[in-house]
Amino acid sequence: MEKNIIELIDIVKTFPGVVANDHVNFSLKAGEIHALLGENGAGKTTLMNILYGIYRMDSGKIKVDGREVQIRSPRDAIKLGIGMVHQNFKLIPAHTVTENVILGSEGSRLILDVEGAAKEIRSLALNFGLYVDPLAEVWKLSMGERQRVEILKLLYRNVRVMILDEPTTVLTPQEKKELFISLKEMCSRGKSIIFITHKLDEVFEISDRVTVLRRGKNVATKVTRETSKVELANLMIGRPVVFEYVKNPLKPSGIALKVENIRVLDEDGNLKLKDVSFNLRFGEIVGVAGVAGNGQRELAEAITGLRKVYSGKIYVCGKDLTNLSPKKFFENGVLFIPEERLGVGTAPNLSLAENLILKTYDRKPFSNSILLNYKEIQKFSEKLVKDFEILCPSVRVPVKFLSGGNLQKVVLARELGSPVGGDGHVIVAMYPTRGLDVGATEYVRKLLLKMRDEGNAIILFSEDLDEILSLSDRIFVMFEGKIVGEMLSHEADIEKIGLMMAGVMGS
Amino acid sequence: MYKIQFFPRERISTIKSFAISLASILLAFLVSGIIFVLTNVDPILAYYSLFKSFTNLALLSESVVRAIPIMLVALGLALAYKANFISVGGEGQIYVGGIIATFIVLWNIQNNIIPEPLFMPITLILVFLGSSIWGIVPAFLKAKFEVNEVLTTLMMNYIAQIISNYLVIGPWKDPKGYGFPQSQAFPQYARFPLIPNTTINSSIFIGLSAALIIYSILAKTKFGFEVKVVGDSYPTAKYAGISYTKVVCIVMAISAGLSGLAGMSILSGVIGRLRPDFSPGYGYTGIIVAWLCNLNPLIIIFGSIFFGGLLVGGEVLQSSMGLSVGVTDVFQALMLIFTLSGEFFKRYRVVWRR
Ligand SMILES: Nc1ncnc2c1ncn2[C@@H]1O[C@H](COP(=O)(O)OP(=O)(O)OP(=O)(O)O)[C@@H](O)[C@H]1O
Ligand SMILES: [Mg+2]
Numbered sequence: 001m002e003k004n005i006i007e008l009i010d011i012v013k014t015f016p017g018v019v020a021n022d023h024v025n026f027s028l029k030a031g032e033i034h035a036l037l038g039e040n041g042a043g044k045t046t047l048m049n050i051l052y053g054i055y056r057m058d059s060g061k062i063k064v065d066g067r068e069v070q071i072r073s074p075r076d077a078i079k080l081g082i083g084m085v086h087q088n089f090k091l092i093p094a095h096t097v098t099e100n101v102i103l104g105s106e107g108s109r110l111i112l113d114v115e116g117a118a119k120e121i122r123s124l125a126l127n128f129g130l131y132v133d134p135l136a137e138v139w140k141l142s143m144g145e146r147q148r149v150e151i152l153k154l155l156y157r158n159v160r161v162m163i164l165d166e167p168t169t170v171l172t173p174q175e176k177k178e179l180f181i182s183l184k185e186m187c188s189r190g191k192s193i194i195f196i197t198h199k200l201d202e203v204f205e206i207s208d209r210v211t212v213l214r215r216g217k218n219v220a221t222k223v224t225r226e227t228s229k230v231e232l233a234n235l236m237i238g239r240p241v242v243f244e245y246v247k248n249p250l251k252p253s254g255i256a257l258k259v260e261n262i263r264v265l266d267e268d269g270n271l272k273l274k275d276v277s278f279n280l281r282f283g284e285i286v287g288v289a290g291v292a293g294n295g296q297r298e299l300a301e302a303i304t305g306l307r308k309v310y311s312g313k314i315y316v317c318g319k320d321l322t323n324l325s326p327k328k329f330f331e332n333g334v335l336f337i338p339e340e341r342l343g344v345g346t347a348p349n350l351s352l353a354e355n356l357i358l359k360t361y362d363r364k365p366f367s368n369s370i371l372l373n374y375k376e377i378q379k380f381s382e383k384l385v386k387d388f389e390i391l392c393p394s395v396r397v398p399v400k401f402l403s404g405g406n407l408q409k410v411v412l413a414r415e416l417g418s419p420v421g422g423d424g425h426v427i428v429a430m431y432p433t434r435g436l437d438v439g440a441t442e443y444v445r446k447l448l449l450k451m452r453d454e455g456n457a458i459i460l461f462s463e464d465l466d467e468i469l470s471l472s473d474r475i476f477v478m479f480e481g482k483i484v485g486e487m488l489s490h491e492a493d494i495e496k497i498g499l500m501m502a503g504v505m506g507s
Numbered sequence: 508m509y510k511i512q513f514f515p516r517e518r519i520s521t522i523k524s525f526a527i528s529l530a531s532i533l534l535a536f537l538v539s540g541i542i543f544v545l546t547n548v549d550p551i552l553a554y555y556s557l558f559k560s561f562t563n564l565a566l567l568s569e570s571v572v573r574a575i576p577i578m579l580v581a582l583g584l585a586l587a588y589k590a591n592f593i594s595v596g597g598e599g600q601i602y603v604g605g606i607i608a609t610f611i612v613l614w615n616i617q618n619n620i621i622p623e624p625l626f627m628p629i630t631l632i633l634v635f636l637g638s639s640i641w642g643i644v645p646a647f648l649k650a651k652f653e654v655n656e657v658l659t660t661l662m663m664n665y666i667a668q669i670i671s672n673y674l675v676i677g678p679w680k681d682p683k684g685y686g687f688p689q690s691q692a693f694p695q696y697a698r699f700p701l702i703p704n705t706t707i708n709s710s711i712f713i714g715l716s717a718a719l720i721i722y723s724i725l726a727k728t729k730f731g732f733e734v735k736v737v738g739d740s741y742p743t744a745k746y747a748g749i750s751y752t753k754v755v756c757i758v759m760a761i762s763a764g765l766s767g768l769a770g771m772s773i774l775s776g777v778i779g780r781l782r783p784d785f786s787p788g789y790g791y792t793g794i795i796v797a798w799l800c801n802l803n804p805l806i807i808i809f810g811s812i813f814f815g816g817l818l819v820g821g822e823v824l825q826s827s828m829g830l831s832v833g834v835t836d837v838f839q840a841l842m843l844i845f846t847l848s849g850e851f852f853k854r855y856r857v858v859w860r861r
Contacts, residue, residue, distance in 0.1 A: 306746065327748030336746070344746050347739040358736065358747045367729045374727075 004066070005030050005192060006051070006082070006161060011060035013046055015401070017393025020046040021057070022216040028161065033183060033193045035203045035224070037236055038213035039437040040405025041391040044196045045087060047213070048163045052084040053077045083154030084163040087404045087435070088342055089146050093139035097121065100138055101153045117156075124155050129182045140268075142293040143170035143339075151182070162186065163194045166404065168202060169435040172291045172463045174501075180206055198236070198405075198437035200229045212236050237439055245445060248453050250473050252281035255318070256457030257303060257334075257426050262312030264298045272298040274481040275312070282424045285448065285458040287472030287489070289465060291501050295481040296461050297339060300430050303459070304336040305329035316426060330359055333425040335415040337432050341404075345411040348400035352392055353381035355399050355410055360418045388413040389443070404435045416447060427451060427458045433467065445471060465494055479503045516856050524853050531849035535841040542837060548828060556827055557820035557838070566819055568705045572777060574815030576601065576769035576786070578714040580793030581811055582721045583762030585802040589725060590758045591738040596645065596660030597766045598790025599667035600638050604767025605774050606671050607637040609690055609781040612697045613679060623696040627775075630697070631713070634771045635764040641667070642763020643756050650752035664790065672783045679781060690781035699776040708776035710768075715808065717765055722804040734758060766790065787818070788836075795843040798850065814839070 006028040013021040020043040028034050038044050049055040051062065053071040062069055064080050071077050077084070091100045098118045118134040125131055130148040138146060147170060154162055164183075168176045183193055183206060195207060203210050204224060211221040212235040219235050257280040264273040273295050280286055290296055301307035303314060305326035313322045316332045330336075338344045346355045357366050357377055365376040381395040390409045392402060399410060412432065429448065433441040448471060452458055462468050468475060468489075475492050477485035477500040485500040540550040560566040580597040587594040611630050615621050621629055645659035676688040684691075699708035725731040737744045737754045744751060773785055796814055800806035821835025 305748075325748060325750075326746065330748055338746060340742075343740050344742045347736050347743040349739045350735060354732070354735070358743070361732050362729050370729065371727050372729055372732060 003030050004028065005064065007061075007063040007066075008047070008051060009061040009063065011047060011050060011062075012058045013043075013050060013055060014058055015393065018391075019216050021050070024060075024213065024216070024218045026211055026218065026221075028192050028194060029209075030192055031187055031190060032208040033187055033195055033206055035207035035210040036194055036196045036213065037198060037200075037203055037210055037232060039198060039236060040409075040435075040440055041215075041403040042198075042213040042236075042437075043216040044213055045165055045403060048084060048165060048194065048196065051077065052082060052163060078157050078159060081158070081160040082163070083157060083159035083161070085147065085150040085154065085165060085167060087165040087169075089143075089150055091138045091146055091149060094137065096135055096137050097132055097141075097149050097152075098134045100149055101134075101156050121152055121156065124152055128155065128185050129178060130155075144172060144175040144292060147171070147179075155186075160190065161192050161194070163196070165196045166198075166435055167195070168197065168199070169431075170292075173465060174291060200232055200438070203232065204229070214238065233438065236437075245449055245470055247449060247471075250284055252283045252473075253455060254282050254424075255279050256282045256316065256424060257459070258313075258315040258318075259303060260313040260315075262302055262314065263310045264295075264302050264307060265310050266298065271310075272481050273302065273309075276481070276483055277312075278476065278483060278486075280426065280457045280459055282455050282457045283452060284473040285452050285460055285471050287468035287475045288459060288461045288478055289468050289475060289497055289501060290478035292463065294478045296430070296478055298481075299478070300336070300338075300428050300459075300461060303329075303426075304334055304428050306336075317424070335425050335427045337411055337415050337427070337429045339430045341407045341411055342400060346399045346407065349398050351396045352385070352390070352399055352402070352410060353377050353395040356381045356384055356395075356414050357418075358414060360414075384413040384417050387417060389440075405437055405440055408432070408434070408436055409440065412444060412447070416451065425451075425456045427456055428461075429458065430461045431463065432460070433462075433464070465497060469494070477501055516854060519853055527849045527852050528846070531845040532842070535838070535845040538845075539834075539838045539841050543834075553824060553828070553834070556824045557817060557835075559823055560816035560819040565706075566823070567816070568707050570816035570819045571707050571711065571812055572815070573818045574811040575708075575711050575714045575772050575776065576789045577792050577796055577814055578807060578811035579717060579765045579769035579772065580790055581796040581800070581807045582714075582717050582804055583765035584793050584797040585800070585804060585807060586721055586724070586734070587758050587762045588797060588802055589738050590734045590755055591741075592646065592649070592755050592758060593657050594642075594645065594660045594759065594762060595657055595794060596642065596663055596763065596790070597769075597793045598786060598788065599660070599664035600642060600763040600766030601770035601773070601786045601790050602664075602667035602671040603641045603763075604634050604638045604770025605781060605785060606667070606674065606770075607634045607767065608697075608771040608774055609674075609679065612693050613691065615697075616691065616694065626696050627699070630775075631768065631771070634767045638767025638770075639760035639764040641767070642759040646755040646759035647752070650755055668784070671781070671785075675781045675783050681780075688783050692780045693775060697775055698779060699772065708772070710772035710776045713768060713772065714811075717768075718804045718808050721761075725804070730754075730757065766793075769793075792818075792839060795839060795846070799842065799846045 004027045008024065008026040011021050011024045024047055026047065036044050046055060050057045051071065053073045053076050062071060069080060071080065098114055098121055101121055102117045121134045130152055132141065132145045132148045138149065147167060167179060171179060187193060197203060207224045209221060210224050210227070210232065212219050212232060214236060260277050261275045262273055263271060263275060266272045276299060288296060298307060302309050305321065305324055305328060308323050313320060315321065316329065316334060319332060321329055321332060342348055357380070360366055361372065366373055378395060385392060385395060388409045390413065391406050399407060402410065433444050436444060445467070448458055448460065460468065460471060469492060472489045475487050475489050475497065476483045477497055479501060480503065543550040543553045560570045580601065584594060584597055608630055611633060615626065645656050645663065648654040648659055649656045675690055679690045681689055681691045699710045701708050725734065733749045733754050736747060736749055737751055741751065769789060770786065774781060778785060792814055796807055796810040800810040817835055817838065824834055
């Protein structure tokens with residue numbers, strides 16, 4: 001456990017306008033889980049992208065097994081036994097799990113032995129507790145399952161060092177537990193793991209050592225047992241953070257969203273929502289708990305107009321909007337923070353400014369009947385960038401270059417900071433703090449509470465039960481396309497919610 | 508043994524990007540040079556003739572004439588490509604434009620209803636609108652039924668060309684034409700006047716204004732913004748409430764409308780009547796020009812003149828050295844192949860390894 005298999009020495013990487021890594025040192029020992037901790041934009045992903053051969057460093061050295069190496073591509077990295085699972089997965093949705101796993105692997109020949117590979121994948125999955133059907137098509141899988149595919153891909157290539165970039169952000173609590181068990185299993189079989197995160201709890205749950213990055217510099221490396229949350233938080237942010245939200249008493253005023261017996265089908269024609277009905281009032285937050293894949297996505301898409309309902313009605317402020325366009329929903333004050341930030345929530349190659357006006361480009365002052373007013377757009381974007389503390393070189397940068405957390409801020413800024421008609425809005429937020437660091441999470445949660453107090457209606461989908469409990473006024477639990485439980489949050493208890501999520505019990 | 512691998516670039520500098528473009532063009536010259544040598548032609552002399560069009564005023568003016576339809580087609584295609592709608596339908600739309608223009612001319616010769624000064628403006632509008640409808644068909648099929656646009660636009664090219672050829676050897680054949688397969692000549696009021704002292708007809712101004720308009724649409728308008736969102740990420744467009752159907756239908760209406768005008772500019776500007784196979788593949792040249800110019804409308808103006816020059820040069824080559832016009836086709840094709848490969852290298856970096 002003493003040998004360093006990987007050493008990063010004095011790594012420097014700059015992007016136009018930012019020093020993403022500023023003389024960073026990092027080492028990984030055989031068989032350890034090493035957490036890489038830091039706020040959004042601290043340079044964690046960048047550092048690992050360098051180790052994985054995606055980016056080239058400006059200066060510095062990489063040593064593997066004590067020898068200096070040149071890693072110029074992910075292939076080089078894989079050859080050295082280093083693999084990475086990215087923050088945004090890179091699977092091909094239309095292909096099956098097996099095809100994705102074997103695609104581009106060293107041994108691939110002209111004739112693929114798909115069956116053999118499927119068998120091997122099944123046994124790997126069994127060994128490490130990463131269950132997923134090797135013949136399923138990826139686009140049908142939940143985020144948690146997709147992640148298992150990514151990990152299987154690396155195991156199939158026989159890597160010994162695995163880099164996981166914020167792996168828990170897409171997972172349910174249950175899936176997270178399973179992942180941690182798998183990771184420990186891998187370590188006991190001689191793999192080493194670099195675990196990128198900004199969640200302090202996770203550092204203590206899983207890691208042996210932890211390195212903290214702050215604004216591109218590494219500030220410390222500690223043995224996890226010998227440090228504390230307070231110390232790490234201080235190192236990471238430079239100030240103490242408190243998670244205490246002042247929740248004002250509930251003052252609901254009128255029904256904002258009324259959903260009546262909706263049924264929704266998925267792409268294959270399976271019933272994904274089975275007669276769902278509920279009311280959402282202005283001035284309240286309703287939290288939706290549930291294991292991913294139980295109809296949350298379909299529900300969110302239905303109440304924002306992105307998915308047609310098969311039967312049933314949806315009213316916003318008393319107006320029947322059933323099966324109208326997403327635009328109509330937006331114009332009636334329905335705001336949506338979607339699950340996928342890049343590719344749905346934002347257009348990757350368009351600039352930050354353009355993405356900020358994605359939904360309001362056709363309104364004053366951003367445009368008249370024909371022309372866009374780029375001066376106003378620039379002014380507005382710069383204001384949002386400042387208000388929401390989005391870290392970026394300029395508002396003209398394509399959003400695909402932003403760090404994960406900053407990308408989420410772009411979506412939030414657009415949805416919550418844009419001028420739309422009416423004062424009471426219906427805010428549909430899917431996993432809004434996923435991937436955000438403590439500071440940003442605190443910010444978003446406070447923002448949601450403020451929006452609530454200002455009389456907006458909020459429906460919050462989250463896999464973080466603590467988040468749901470601390471923010472919501474009421475809680476719904478979803479299971480297999482139905483709302484199986486509803487309770488006031490001050491009467492809720494975690495045990496009961498957990499059982500309902502597992503389908504064991506309905507209220 | 509060496510192995511080559513490709514990985515996405517994080518970013519590319521303007522200089523590198525320019526260098527790659529330049530290298531692609533030079534490579535196209537090099538390879539076509541080899542072909543010249545293999546066919547026993549002195550490559551230096553061949554290039555000299557090919558580029559003579561740019562040194563000699565008469566030839567240059569001829570090049571601009573050729574550039575007009577190429578420009579109109581390339582501008583339309585560039586707009587479609589910005590929306591990620593891969594149309595190859597320029598050639599067919601040229602024929603549709605030609606058919607509509609000829610129909611109006613022949614009809615007016617018989618009925619004499621449109622007053623002469625109004626004839627060109629009205630015909631331009633009708634040609635544009637008629638071709639637009641033709642162009643909306645593949646857009647609609649794609650938006651509503653997910654029919655691949657490359658196939659539909661390509662097939663429609665054959666349909667349009669065959670109809671046009673049928674008309675000119677059948678119902679529209681000039682009865683006093685000694686049996687030649689061509690329509691009656693267009694009367695003077697149905698021709699684009701020439702710019703004094705040149706062979707360039709005034710439809711050049713349509714091309715230039717189209718370039719400015721397409722540029723402004725993309726850079727300045729709400730609709731241009733919608734086009735960019737749709738072209739970059741379809742799910743994002745859907746999420747933002749931008750109608751894919753609306754955007755691609757309008758894009759293709761404009762795109763086909765411009766190609767239709769290109770057809771009219773060939774008949775009313777150069778030939779003066781409908782003839783079989785009247786477009787020497789301008790619709791396909793337009794594809795090359797659009798990509799070569801990075802879908803930038805203003806650069807397309809110059810790209811079209813360059814390719815117009817190559818066409819003229821090819822003819823000079825043919826007459827002076829007895830080569831077939833095929834030479835320019837080979838050269839153009841090589842240009843396309845190398846610029847598209849260049850695009851690839853702008854997006855990916857190459858890693859060599861042993
Ligand atoms: N390709 C790029 N081009 C320009 N700037 C970039 C690029 N990649 C990252 N950056 C910038 O470098 C900085 C560090 O980004 P990085 O993605 O490494 O952060 P991170 O620590 O992974 O944050 P997060 O927790 O939000 O994922 C950020 O300011 C980001 O905007
Ligand atoms: Mg990151």
